[in-house]
Amino acid sequence: MSKFILPSCMKYKTKKMSYQERKTIANMASSMIILGAFAFYVYKYRIGDTPLNELALSFWAKSILWLIPAAIVGRIVFAILFAIINAIITQKPEKDFMDERDKLIELKSSRVTHFLFTAGFFVGITLIAFNQPYHYMFLAFVLGGFLSEQLGYVVQLHYYRKGF
Amino acid sequence: MGKRKYRITSQLRTLRFMNGEMTQQELADKLGVTRQTIAAIEKEKYSPSLELAFLIAEEFNTKVDDVFGFMKM
Numbered sequence: 001m002s003k004f005i006l007p008s009c010m011k012y013k014t015k016k017m018s019y020q021e022r023k024t025i026a027n028m029a030s031s032m033i034i035l036g037a038f039a040f041y042v043y044k045y046r047i048g049d050t051p052l053n054e055l056a057l058s059f060w061a062k063s064i065l066w067l068i069p070a071a072i073v074g075r076i077v078f079a080i081l082f083a084i085i086n087a088i089i090t091q092k093p094e095k096d097f098m099d100e101r102d103k104l105i106e107l108k109s110s111r112v113t114h115f116l117f118t119a120g121f122f123v124g125i126t127l128i129a130f131n132q133p134y135h136y137m138f139l140a141f142v143l144g145g146f147l148s149e150q151l152g153y154v155v156q157l158h159y160y161r162k163g164f
Numbered sequence: 165m166g167k168r169k170y171r172i173t174s175q176l177r178t179l180r181f182m183n184g185e186m187t188q189q190e191l192a193d194k195l196g197v198t199r200q201t202i203a204a205i206e207k208e209k210y211s212p213s214l215e216l217a218f219l220i221a222e223e224f225n226t227k228v229d230d231v232f233g234f235m236k237m
Contacts, residue, residue, distance in 0.1 A: 018200045019198075019200070020198070020200060095198070097198070099196070099197035099198050099201050100197065100201070100212070100213050100215075100216060101197070101198070101200075101201045101204060101210055101212075102198065102201075160200075162209070163204055163207065163208075163209020163210050164209070164210065
């Protein structure tokens with residue numbers, strides 16, 4: 001039977017997660033929950049049975065504008081919840097500050113995030129240039145923003161685990 | 165990303181041991197970094213900034229050369 005071998009860059013030793021790693025995973029989960037909940041709310045209570053291509057341009061713009069404060073508030077709530085749950089589980093308070101290594105890791109991840117976000121923007125504009133329905137553009141913006149954020153967190157986890 | 169052609173070695177673990185088994189957390193608090201950063205330096209997974217390297221050397225009353233080494237591979 002052939003053995004599946006991971007490339008060396010993906011070999012992570014099993015070890016206890018650090019505070020930063022736990023925080024990154026919590027951020028990933030909160031981002032998914034916030035966007036999921038917001039998309040569910042908009043789809044169920046705002047869109048209803050209306051076909052997507054019949055929705056007004058202002059509806060899409062307003063939805064994205066509302067997503068920004070909703071995401072900020074959601075993030076704050078999840079950050080507080082994470083701090084409480086983490087303190088209960090680990091039984092010790094963690095100093096939540098960024099040192100030079102954290103800043104460098106964040107810089108490396110934000111480079112990836114910005115690149116993918118720009119790619120999402122470019123895809124959205126290209127869709128409009130090729131006469132596709134304009135809601136595709138907004139969906140590309142939201143999806144690009146979400147995926148870029150998630151990939152940024154994955155990059156952070158990679159550097160925290162593997163080092164650089 | 166290609167493999168590195170050099171390695172930054174560290175004597176941090178030895179120095180901590182020789183200074184009354186100082187814990188990673190104690191050293192981190194003195195230097196104003198996280199414990200994970202100290203652990204990463206010891207495991208040679210992270211090369212500290214020049215500033216932090218000097219601070220570490222100062223903490224142990226030694227030279228940067230005695231704490232860190234440069235090894236070509």
